[in-house]
Amino acid sequence: MERYEKYLRRLCEYLEWAGVLGILCMFFANLIDVIGAKFFKWPLPGALEIISFSQIVAITPAIALGLYLGTHLSVDFIVEKFPRVLKKILAIFVSILCLALAVLIFWEGLKYAHSLKLSGEIGSVSKIPFFPFVYVFAISWLPVILYYLIELIKHFKGER
């Protein structure tokens, strides 16, 4: 299981690089838009949509790595006081709930992306289609699913 966990963590780290590109894209699109608009009277066409779409690319692929880094906030100090067995039972329960939620977002996200692809919805100014970004959003939940699956298997195998 450790091998798979290592692979998944590496995948999450690669995905974070996609996030870094996304946030830099947001930053530079913003900068080009401001400088263009204020000094050259040429704002970046569709800047708002480019920044919004870049935000999807920045944030969603990096959600999974946050689970490894422990950056997703949770209330820890109460569970810490519980006995070990109860802690384990609760951790399994939480993993099941999170897994269910991630599967739901992934599957419904794919359906939503497909519906946008069929309807051909595009950004009003940039003319960039919405659906690829919804696919990015939905697929980004796949490593979250795998994370909780591995967590559950490790719990049942007694590795946690």
Added chain:
Amino acid sequence: MSSTTIGLIGIILLVALFIIRMPIGFSMAFVGFLGFSFVTSLKSGMSILPRDLFEQLNNYSISAITMFILMGYYAFSAGLGTRLYDAAYKIFGNVKGGLAISSIFACAAFGAICGSSTATAATMGKLAIPAMKRYGYNNTLATGCIASAGTLGILIPPSVIFLIYGFMTEQSIGKLFISGIIPGIILAIFMSIAVIIMCIIDPTCGPKGEKVAFIEKVKAFIKIFDVLLLFILVIGGLLFGFFTPTQAGGIGAAGALVTGIIRRELTWKSFIENTKGALRTSVMILTIIACATVFGHFMTISKIPFALSNWVKSLNVPHYMIMFIIILIYLIGGCFIDAIPLIILTIPILYPIVISYGYDPIWFGVIIVLVTCMGVITPPVGVNIYVIKGIAKDVPLETIFKGIFPFLIAIILTTIILIFFPNIATFLPNLINY
């Protein structure tokens, strides 16, 4: 079962999920989905889940939060904190407790380019705590002072908390930002008074620093000119409608980056590391905001905010009593949940009550930030305490918690003053006509 009863059950379930350590964002999305499905239908619940999350993350307004976080990280990597601390130290260092007072004002100044209390505490902690230890400062004063003064980072603009509040309540970000300036200065003064009182009670806790020549003081002040320029550019541009909040954050980030390059403080490695740091913080905040939208939809259809507002009004208790209870909710809540999720969770429920009583939404924003300041330094969650513990590893947590109490009193006093004199917060925003 009425929709309000379902809403109440939803809130109880949410608290239960928090207690069993489910990530806060995921808990909100999960309960929001369940509740929405229960009130409407499973099909609607399943369809709203990805749509809410995607639409919120794809929202242009929310990108201001990401840009201001990026600005704070770039300001840190550009070494602006070091120069601010150096200037404050040269100006205030030569009085009793001067290093602690310097740290407070350096935190206030760093807060003017960084919108996060933890980033401010971490930046100043790394500089000020070793310096205070070198001069024989008491650990209680040194650590408590930095942990508490870090909160000035969210009160003095730009502020991530103001951005989140403004985004959730549709208030002007520019007005919210400047409403924090005067209370921020008052709080910095009160914190400095707390240091002076501590040094009067125990003169050994904060000895004098080195004497610095006047010309050195002037030179140190000139060195922070770029920070002042960055603040004027970002906040001024935002106030006078020259930039949108996202643009202001982006320009601020670019300004910090350029400063770092010109001063040769920024390396490729630190640029990448700080971009990653900004991304991780943004992911944490934006995930909660997006997930809270699902929960917010559930709350809206369960009619809880309206029912609560009507119930509170039917109690016929004085306004100030209601405000006191709301502040108490944040104070107690802040002890158990981190500030950002607490605000995201409670604003949609409590904001309608506050507004129905005729309170100024900008003023309430400042109050929210002040109670958040208390939350980030009170045990057991107090995030700033753990940031400082990470820097001063040899200082026990109890010592840091003990050290924050005089400063907590300073924050409480500032809050009380603001309750009785709301004009302190609304005076500057009222000067702007838009």
